[in-house]
Amino acid sequence: xxxxxxxxxxxxxxxxNNYGQALNEAAARAELEKRGYDADRFEQEMIxxxxxxxxxxxxxxxxxxxxxxAAQEVMAMLDAEKKAKDKxxxxxxxxxxxxxPQSKIDDTRSVDDKGKVTNQTKDIQKxxxxxxxxxxxxxxxxxxxxxxxxxxxxxxxxHIFRDxxxxxxxxAEDAKPTKAYVLGPGDKVAISIWGPTQENFALEIQKDGxxxxxxxxxxxxxxxxxxxxxxLMASRLRNYYYFQxxxxxxxxxxxxxxxxxxxxxxxxxxxxxxxxxxTAFNAIVAAGGPNDIGSVxxxxxxxxxxxxxxxxxxxxxxxxxxxxxxxxxxxDYINVPVAEKLVTINGAVNRPFRYELVDNEQLTxxxxxxxxxxxxxxxxxxxxxxxxxxxxxxxxxxFADMQKAGKNFTLYNGxxxxxxxxxDNIRNEVSVSGAVENxxxxxxxxxxxxxxxxRKGILLDNAITSxxxxxxxxxxxxxxxxxxxxxxxxxxxxxxxxxxxxxxGDELIISSKASFADNYTISVExxxxxxxxxxxxxxxxLKVSDAVFFAGGLKDDAIVDFAYIFRTKIAEAKTxxxxxxxLSEALQNPASAxxxxxxxxxxxxxxxxxxxxDESFVRVAGAVRNPGEFLYNPSLKLKDLMLLxxxxxxxxxxxxxxxxxxxxxxxxxxxxLAANLRxxxxxxxxxxxxxxxxxxxxxxxxxTAPEFExxxxxxxxxxxxxxxxxxxxxxxxxxxxxxxxxxxxxxxAFLKGATLTRRKDNIGFVIIDLEKAIKSPKSFENIILQxxxxxxxxxxxxxxxxxxxxxxxxxxxxxxxxxxxxxxxYRNGKSARYYxxxxxxxxxxxxxxxxxxxxxxxxxVTKAKGFLFFKKYPKSRSRGRNQNRL
Numbered sequence: 017x018x019x020x021x022x023x024x025x026x027x028x029x030x031x032x033n034n035y036g037q038a039l040n041e042a043a044a045r046a047e048l049e050k051r052g053y054d055a056d057r058f059e060q061e062m063i064x065x066x067x068x069x070x071x072x073x074x075x076x077x078x079x080x081x082x083x084x085x086a087a088q089e090v091m092a093m094l095d096a097e098k099k100a101k102d103k104x105x106x107x108x109x110x111x112x113x114x115x116x117p118q119s120k121i122d123d124t125r126s127v128d129d130k131g132k133v134t135n136q137t138k139d140i141q142k143x144x145x146x147x148x149x150x151x152x153x154x155x156x157x158x159x160x161x162x163x164x165x166x167x168x169x170x171x172x173x174x175h176i177f178r179d180x181x182x183x184x185x186x187x188a189e190d191a192k193p194t195k196a197y198v199l200g201p202g203d204k205v206a207i208s209i210w211g212p213t214q215e216n217f218a219l220e221i222q223k224d225g226x227x228x229x230x231x232x233x234x235x236x237x238x239x240x241x242x243x244x245x246x247x248l249m250a251s252r253l254r255n256y257y258y259f260q261x262x263x264x265x266x267x268x269x270x271x272x273x274x275x276x277x278x279x280x281x282x283x284x285x286x287x288x289x290x291x292x293x294x295t296a297f298n299a300i301v302a303a304g305g306p307n308d309i310g311s312v313x314x315x316x317x318x319x320x321x322x323x324x325x326x327x328x329x330x331x332x333x334x335x336x337x338x339x340x341x342x343x344x345x346x347x348d349y350i351n352v353p354v355a356e357k358l359v360t361i362n363g364a365v366n367r368p369f370r371y372e373l374v375d376n377e378q379l380t381x382x383x384x385x386x387x388x389x390x391x392x393x394x395x396x397x398x399x400x401x402x403x404x405x406x407x408x409x410x411x412x413x414x415f416a417d418m419q420k421a422g423k424n425f426t427l428y429n430g431x432x433x434x435x436x437x438x439x440d441n442i443r444n445e446v447s448v449s450g451a452v453e454n455x456x457x458x459x460x461x462x463x464x465x466x467x468x469x470x471r472k473g474i475l476l477d478n479a480i481t482s483x484x485x486x487x488x489x490x491x492x493x494x495x496x497x498x499x500x501x502x503x504x505x506x507x508x509x510x511x512x513x514x515x516x517x518x519x520x521g522d523e524l525i526i527s528s529k530a531s532f533a534d535n536y537t538i539s540v541e542x543x544x545x546x547x548x549x550x551x552x553x554x555x556x557x558l559k560v561s562d563a564v565f566f567a568g569g570l571k572d573d574a575i576v577d578f579a580y581i582f583r584t585k586i587a588e589a590k591t592x593x594x595x596x597x598x599l600s601e602a603l604q605n606p607a608s609a610x611x612x613x614x615x616x617x618x619x620x621x622x623x624x625x626x627x628x629x630d631e632s633f634v635r636v637a638g639a640v641r642n643p644g645e646f647l648y649n650p651s652l653k654l655k656d657l658m659l660l661x662x663x664x665x666x667x668x669x670x671x672x673x674x675x676x677x678x679x680x681x682x683x684x685x686x687x688x689l690a691a692n693l694r695x696x697x698x699x700x701x702x703x704x705x706x707x708x709x710x711x712x713x714x715x716x717x718x719x720t721a722p723e724f725e726x727x728x729x730x731x732x733x734x735x736x737x738x739x740x741x742x743x744x745x746x747x748x749x750x751x752x753x754x755x756x757x758x759x760x761x762x763x764x765a766f767l768k769g770a771t772l773t774r775r776k777d778n779i780g781f782v783i784i785d786l787e788k789a790i791k792s793p794k795s796f797e798n799i800i801l802q803x804x805x806x807x808x809x810x811x812x813x814x815x816x817x818x819x820x821x822x823x824x825x826x827x828x829x830x831x832x833x834x835x836x837x838x839x840x841x842y843r844n845g846k847s848a849r850y851y852x853x854x855x856x857x858x859x860x861x862x863x864x865x866x867x868x869x870x871x872x873x874x875x876x877v878t879k880a881k882g883f884l885f886f887k888k889y890p891k892s893r894s895r896g897r898n899q900n901r902l
Contacts, residue, residue, distance in 0.1 A: 053094055061090040166283065166304055171358060172369045172385065173312035173329035177305020184301050185293045193268045193293050195243035196340040200292065201225060202272030205237070207249060211263035218269065232256065242268060276344050278303040280352035281310030296327055296342040296350055303350075311355040313374045317342060318349040328374075330385065359427050361386050363435035364393035379413065379425040382433065389415075394436040400425070401432040446518050448472070451479035451528035460522075465515045467506050469524055478529040481507065486516060487523040536616035540567040543574035543624040552616055559611045560602045563620050573624045576600040581612065582619040632712030636661045639668035639718045648712045657716065658699040664718060670695050672719040677711055730801050732758050734809035735765035750798045751789045754807070761790075766812045768872055775804035783875050814842040816851055821864070823857030 048055045062069055065086035072083045169175040176182050199205070199221060207217040207229075219227040225238030235252055237245045246266035253264070271293045279285050283304030290299055296317050306312055315327035325342065327350075332339055359382060360370040366387030373382060379398075383389060395416040402409055413425050427433075444460040452473035461468075466486070475481070481503040489496055503526070505512040536552035545568030552558055560579070564570065581595040599622065601610035614620070632648035634657060641662025646652070664670065673693040680686040694702040701708060728744045737759030744754075751772070755761065767787035774782050782799075786809065789798040818824065819837035832838060840855040848870050852859060859865060869879040 052098070053091070058090060058094070061093065062086055065089060167308070170308050170370060171306075171312060171355065172367070172371050173333065174306055174308075174310075176329065176333070177301055182298055182301050184298055185291050193242055193271055194340055195241060195246075196343065197242045197268060197271075197293070198343045198345070199237045199240055199242065199245055199268070200272055200274070200345065201238055202274075203268055203292070204270040205245070206267050206269040207253075208265045208267075209253070209257055209259050209263060211259050213257045213259050215257060221272075242266065274344060274346045274348075276302075277347065277349045278352075279349065281307050281354055282352050283307050290344075292344060294344065295339040296344055296348075297329075297332055297339045299344060300327075300350060300352070306352045306355075309354050310352045311372060313355070313372045314353055316349075316351040316353070317344075318351060319345055320347075330372075357427075357429045359429070359431045359433065361433040361435065363433075364390040364437045365435055366390060373427060378427050379415070379433070380419075382427065383415075389435060390437075392438045394438050395419075397436060399434045399436070400427070401434065402428060403430055443520060445520065446522045446524075448524040448526070450484075450526035451476040452526060460518055460520060464518050465510070466501060466503075466518065466524060467510045467515050469518065470503070470506065473524075473526075475503075475526065476528065479503075480527045480529055484527070485525040487525060488519060489521045493521075534616075538563060538614050538616070538618045538620065540564065540620045540622070542579075542622040543571040544622055545569055545571060552614065556613065556615065558614050559606070560597055560599070560614065560620060561606045561611050563614060564599075564603065564622070570603075570622065571624070573626055575623045575625055575628075576603070579620060579622045581614070582621065583615055584617050586616075634710055634712070634714045634716070636716045636718070638716075639665045639720050641665055648710070652710055654693075654695075654701070654708055654710060654716070655699040657710065658695070658718075663699070664697075667720045667724040669719045669721040670697070674717045674719065675708070676715045676717075678713040728803035730754060730803070730805040730807065732807045732809070734770075734807075735762040735811055736760065736809060737762060744801060744803065748800050750793070750800055751784065751786070751807070752793045752798045754801060755786070755790060761809060764811045766810050769810045771808045771875065772799075773806045773808070774802060775806070776802050781875060785876075815839050816842050818851055818856045821860045821862055822852055823860055824855075827857040 048058055059069055062083075067083050067086040069083070166178045169178055201221050201223045204218065204220045205227065207215075207219070209215040217227075217229045219229060221227055221237055226234040226236045228234045232253075235249060237248070240248065246264070249266050250261065250264045253259075271291050273289055274292050275287050275289050276299050277287050278300060282300065285303065288299065288302040290302060296315075300306070300315070306315070312329040315329070317325040317327060327342060355372045357373045358370055359373060361382055362368045365383065366389075368386065371382055371385050379400075389395065396414050398413045398415045400411040400413060402411060418425060445457050446460045446464075446469060447455075447457045448469055449455045452470075452475055454473050458469065458472050484501045484503050486499040486501050487496055488499060499516065501516070501524075502514045505514040509515075536556070537549050538552050538558070539547075539549045540563050541547050544564065547567060550558075550563070550566055560581075570576065576599050579597040579599040581597060583593040583595060584591070585593070595612065597612060597620075598610040601608050602612070605611070633645045634648050634652065635645045636657055637643040640658065641664075643661060646657060646660055658664070671694045673695060675691040675693060677689045677691070678686055679689050691708070693708060696702055729741050730744060731741050732754065733739045736755065739758065742754050742757055761767065767790070768785070770784060770786035772782040772784050773780060784799065785797045786807075788795055792798070817837045817839055824838050825833050828838060838856060840851060843850075848868055852868070867879065869877050871877050
């Protein structure tokens, strides 16, 4: 099986196209190398045997047999060589680690094509990693490539192969064979016995068709269905084990793969290696399905020694279970012939499309395939367009009569059937609209009159009966005319000439008296309880006092001295009249002239006192808990304001409360006045301070006590005796002072590597020389600390790192230089050049010697210095936790 699999991988689908050839050759090479063979050596030995793998015709059985024999001989030879050298076979690498295969694409192909091959090869490797066999992975990738170019279905039934309605199953997927699955060599079966006796077998059907549990005889299962095999094994194993029927199960754990040949009118002819779980319907997916001229009704399944079987996609769509009757065997052929009878049906059917008909299927069967006629289909005149004698003729078919008679209509290849829709026009309808209780459309019965329609519509009390209109179509059924009707005559004398006999489409239009009456309104707005619009009586005698009454009366804040009526006259619609109203007089004395009569469209607006008052604020800020603005009122006192602001904060200075006041007089420029107040903890003015009243727009600021400040902390970690958080005892506390307060540095402290990080203002890393700061407290290195500073003091670590353009890669193996640097011991007094020459093999050719620098653990950088032809290199200092770098 190994040889067969490798051979199929190497030669399958090579004739599809160049892209497919590169893809499959790459996959075959990867599989050969994975199994421990050299791909190039394998190809050379095959050529020596007279077989060029690139020239094998996968569709020629003779070529395949010759190539298979040569491959077996080459692999046997390679196995013998490996055994002769007494070397164990290399462990197969995981699929995901297969190196990228070399493409056989010609050098003249574009870079994009090479990239596609690489990507597709990676997809194959991923599929293998997910559990597919290498054969399935290659086959799936070719199918995906072909499917990307598949056109839309043109014949009903093609869609299941082109839109992934059907899929191929992998051997490794969870899809398990049904009881109808036919077993064959390569299938792995699992037998489970439970109950009083427990036993489990995992067996593979051998190439001779049998399985043999340990210590038991052979049992031949090949050619049996899973159901038959389960019955056979249950009866045989009862001779050795005790169990009930329900305590026994045989299932296929892993299905075999097999080769199936798909030919004819499909998108991709060829031999495909697929899981035996797939039925013939699934297998056709591998070839892209029938092409635009391929049949979906007469697909042939051919097996040597067996009668051909026909696959009908339409039967499958109606009953998918039939697919279980079409399991495949090794080297089965599936032939898709040309469709012989294709007809198209359009119009009022549920699924208009082109369909393939077979045998005696005619118009009745076509309508069924199309999902039947829609409810609005015109059954008495279905049209058939047919080509006869190089001309197109139309045939009318009365489908309704044909069905009643139990007959059918013969169709021919290329026929186009048009099913018309019933005309939307309703033949027996009349309508009534206007002043009736039930306006709408009604059915028209024979000899019905206007009086009959009135009984259905029921006149309203305000209907105008002296005249109505009957809208009626003329004989051309397009133009209309109006007939004048006296409904009084119709009601009093049904035999009068006004009581017309109704026709299809008639509409009786009855007007209402309300349609000819104006509806006047007025509105009341502002400081009333229920602002609203109200209808004005027809005599127009509603007055101001009445309108206020309907609006719920005045609100408490309403101004009673005046109100305004805004009046717009119909003849002067673009102008507005303003009428002042003495509201108090109008309400107290309704008979007075102040109680003005309202006119249509009037707006009575009653104003609020608040509309004529300016809002004033006072503001408090500074060392109070809730600073903000507060609405001014003469009742508001300074103490009240402090309480409303949440009181003084801890840092507030009671003796310094500043007040700024805006002073303004009529026709004079504004000025700002200032006052300084002193208060006690109870928010009362201290003795000696005169009474102070607030005014609108006052601004009060509570100052902070002089030099008030919470503790300011710094943090020390690393090599001091007592690391942790320390408070700065004064404004100018320095670095050395805090080190001394922390107990001083330990014996392992590396002072030159100490660092300081300043959080304040996001300053960040600060380079310091702690050693100098401690030895010389007055030096500039002894910097003043600020709140949030963090001081880190590392341990001594006598290591020097060398990185950059040196010859270290030539001197040391990769595992030492993998990080791009080497670590060497520190030697006191040695310069940077000493370490480069002694440990790194010197400078590389492209090194810039003038730019050699030393970065010590504190972050300080020292560069090489030059004078004329001489250079002075910086010395490496003793090491801290953050090592020096060269």
